[in-house]
Amino acid sequence: MSTGSAARSIAHASTTPFVPVVLGGDLPTYTLARAFHEELGARTISVTRGLPSAVKGSTIVENLQRPGKDDEDEVIATLHQIADRNPGAKILVLGMMDYWIDKLAQLAPRLDERFAVPYPELSLIESMNNKERFAQACAEAGVAHPTTVVLSADLTDAEVEEQLGDLRWPLVTKAADPPALHALFFEGKVKVGYPADLQELLAQRRVMIDAGYTEGLIVQERIPGGDEQMRVLTTYSDRSGAVRWGRMGHVLLEDHDPAWIGNPLAIIHGHSQTALEDARRLLEHVGWTGWANFDIKVDPRDSREYFFELNPRLGRSHAYLTAARHPIVTPYVREYVEGRDPYEDVTTGHELDDWLYTLVPYRMLRRYVTDPATRERLRRIKREGRIVRPYVYAPDRGRHRRIAQLKNDVAFVQDFATHYRRPVTT
Incomplete structure (x- = not known):
């Protein structure tokens, strides 16, 4: 591996x-x-x-x-x-x-x-996929969530300005219904928007509405800090709704291509008992089952952990769990195929095992990691050979695998040269 x-x-x-x-x-x-x-x-x-x-x-x-x-x-x-x-x-x-x-x-x-x-059930998936209802569930469960305003599509520009009220710039915008936005194709579409001012926010919203997006637009105060303040938390809830297991990853670098912005690209081991307890409280409050994946940002001013969203599945970078030897598919098979307890005879990896899962080349990643302690940690991981690349799997060698990894690396080098040449830490 x-x-x-x-x-x-x-x-x-x-x-x-x-x-x-x-x-x-x-x-x-x-x-x-x-x-x-x-x-x-x-x-x-x-x-x-x-x-x-x-x-x-x-x-x-x-x-x-x-x-x-x-x-x-x-x-x-x-x-x-x-x-x-x-x-x-x-x-x-x-x-x-x-x-x-x-x-x-x-x-x-x-x-x-x-x-x-x-x-x-579909109704629960749709509820947690909806950014407005997710924010409401966080409030009910006492989980920190960024200050949020939801702008319905029928508001005038003047009404938008009034609803934004006392929100502090800079702000972040997201579709309240991501699947609805995903189904649309239009020039200028972004997963997450970072408008510089009110006029840019209004223009971005107008483009979405003209393209056929009729759901709400989430506007949030932006938590300061760069990619290294991000965390990803993955949990498994059994069919009774009890959270059985969870592990956090410390994100080192995110995607900055506008179409994929915010997706984690490099993750090492992280830990937070408070975040896991927050997730447990939220998931058991709504009655979630199966895997859940959270995006979290740690506010550098007070170390508070803000939950951004819940993905109703294993996240795109779930291999950070596999890298640390945590089974991710066996619980599904135990519970949904065999009808057994999801963690019966299942051994998870040691919580403090230090592995790096990275979609980008190691040398490129080093350019974007700014924290000295994390850079030293990366050097140690590199020396010990604890790096997992997505397409490098010994039982599945072959020319196409090598080509896929090479294409992946070249694409990210080109994307970062275009969209994110230097790390941002504020």
């Missing part, structure tokens, strides 16, 4: 035959397939429109190309075909994007007992 080391033996065995199926074929699909292979010795089926480079040439992923993958009937037919050719096996169906989590929650009633879809 680590650079220059042999792959570990299979850690956990399943008592029930199963086939993991992932809708989508981008990088998180591949790293999830790595987890299935390493933890359980299973080969994953990915369902995609074309043949993404992330899974091309992989020996641990079988790719099914379905150009009509967005059609619900086509998805159902494909899943039934997979089940028919694997008699006696449970088909564990997963998605790695919010769009597909929503879609699977909608389609679950159309699937028979051969299938397992390990996500909460």
Whole structure:
């Protein structure tokens, strides 16, 4: 798993035959397939429109190309075909994007007992995906959340200015309904906006509305600090709603491409019992089940941890958990396939194991890490060979894997040269 080391033996065995199926074929699909292979010795089926480079040439992923993958009937037919050719096996169906989590929650009633879809009810997913309702849930559970105003699409510019009231600039803007924004294609679309002033905020909002976005726009006070103030927290709740496990990652670098801004690119071990207790309180308050992934920022002024959002799935950078030897797919299989306790006979990694998971090249990462103690920590991790790269997996070698990693590295070098040449720490 680590650079220059042999792959570990299979850690956990399943008592029930199963086939993991992932809708989508981008990088998180591949790293999830790595987890299935390493933890359980299973080969994953990915369902995609074309043949993404992330899974091309992989020996641990079988790719099914379905150009009509967005059609619900086509998805159902494909899943039934997979089940028919694997008699006696449970088909564990997963998605790695919010769009597909929503879609699977909608389609679950159309699937028979051969299938397992390990996500909460659609209404709960939609509620927690909605930034306004998430902020409300945080307030009810006593979890810190940035000061927030929600601007409905029917407000006039004058009403927007009035609603912003005493919010302190600089501000951050986000779609209240991310899946609704994701479905739209228009010039100037950004995942997160950083308007310099009121006029820029109004212009950004107008572009979104003209493109067909009719939901609310979240406006928040921006917590100071750069990428190194960010944290990612991943938790697992069993089917009764009890939070069973969680681990934090300390983000060193985020994506700064406007289309992907905020996605973690490099993560090392982090720890916060207070953040885990906050997450537990919030999740058990709303009755969440399965994996949840939180974006958190630590305010450098007082070290308070602010929860930004809940992703209803393993995050895109879930491999930071695999890097530290924490099983991420075995709990799903234990609970939803075998009908057992999710952590029965499951060994997690040591909480303080120091690993680096990075999508960007190490040398590039070093340029953007400014904290001296973290730089020294990186040097130690490098010396000990505790670096995990997304496409470097010993049992899945080959030309296509090397090409995929090279393309990944080149793309990030080019993106950062364009969008984020120097680290920002304020």
